[in-house]
Amino acid sequence: MIRYGIVGCGHIAKKHVEAIQATVDAELIAICDRDNNRLSRWLADGVRGYTDVETMLQESPVDVVCICTPSGTHAALTIQVAQAGRHVIVEKPMALSLADADRMIDVCREQGVNLAVVHPNRFRPAMEVLKKRVNEGAFGTFSHANATVRWNRDQAYFDQDPWRGTKEMDGGVLMNQAIHNLDLLIWMMGEVEEVSSYQATRLRDIEVEDVMVSVLRFRSGALGVIEAAVTLYPKNLEETLSLFGETGTAVVGGPTANWIQSWQFADLSQEEATETIQQITKNPYGKPGHQCLIEDMTTAIKMGRPPMITGEDGRRVLALVNACQQAAATGQPVRLDESIGGIKR
Incomplete structure (x- = not known):
């Protein structure tokens, strides 16, 4: 044991x-x-x-x-x-x-x-079949990708524990709420080369941002958009990961990214695509991650x-979050070097 x-x-x-x-x-x-x-x-x-x-x-x-x-x-x-x-x-x-x-x-x-x-979230059934399609080259050349987290965390959520919403212990909407989606984004799309960001604290009485929008350029040349917020009214709206390429389009979303909303590939018939969607719909959660x-x-x-998910994997997505936050704080683009996502200006 x-x-x-x-x-x-x-x-x-x-x-x-x-x-x-x-x-x-x-x-x-x-x-x-x-x-x-x-x-x-x-x-x-x-x-x-x-x-x-x-x-x-x-x-x-x-x-x-x-x-x-x-x-x-x-x-x-x-x-x-x-x-x-x-x-x-x-x-x-x-x-x-x-x-x-x-x-x-x-x-x-x-x-x-x-x-x-x-x-x-890497173990979600929809994400496993999406990763398989990426590995198979089913998208061809990627054009862009979107990672979206539109959730609600009201003031009572932040007030229930003194560490929530603080710079020292929480880290903000990208760090605490959206980081799983961002891990999936770079797991699918590869390393990020440069980011530009805006962040704001619009509705919650906290030290960190409650909404952030970032634009990315991946090392492959593909582009990306991150939108993350805990300001949605009155409840969670969606968590979505969307990938777009020359021969494939895939959108996995819902209140949490568990359901296939679009599944279109040049090498799949409509019947084959529908079968995959139906299989995921029968068991969207799978074994608990x-x-x-x-x-x-x-x-x-x-x-x-x-x-399977190492410290280096955790560091890679942390580097992306840090880069987004740095870009928002300075108003300047931030480049990530090749040493496992380390940040450089």
Whole structure:
């Protein structure tokens, strides 16, 4: 059995608990949170509770630690866990700065432990078939792509926890809400070369932006548009990823990007396209993405291989977010160099 621990008992911890419980050869044996009330909700037979990470690492024989704390704490906790010789699964974003991300990657490499970043939307059935079409070259030459997140996060959402909406711990709409969609964008389209952006804090009383629009040029020459907002009234409207090429058009959307809305390729008949759409519609969610990540880490440890979504993957999308934010703050385009998405002016 691969033994798991969880740090942070907020909203996202439930998905990790369920994923570990559903995974063969995985066992939850420890949970840590400074708040005893939150901690007590997750304690069960065989699961020991801790109020500080150091004690958990000293006393519990966990093999993997899932970090489910506010974004601004991810780097320090990942480094602490890795230095104790444990593998790490860290929630998105892996960090708020590239310097922190680099340190996390370096320490995990030095300690010989795996670092996986939680980008579970790659395992959505629609995204898996979309990635297959990209790999097959079904789009021909890409012309452009759009990543759109039009959601609602009202003031009560930001007020429920003091870290939400702060520069130090939250990071803004791209960092906290849209980053999964952006991960999918560059997973499909490849590296970004240059970005220009506008950002604003229009409706929420927070330190960071609640709406941002960016224009991209990919290293391939294709163009892209990002639109992300938490200002939609009265509820979430859509999360959409759209890819356009010389021989293919695909749009995956809905309130969350789980449903194929357009599926047109030169090498597919209308009947074949309709069949794919119907197959996805029957089961748009598939196996929970967090379960896929836990299963993958469990197998990776047993086989001595890296996880499917690595620290470098997490860094790549973080670099894009940082570049968008820098471009908006300076009013100037920002170029990304070729060292895994590092930013340069």
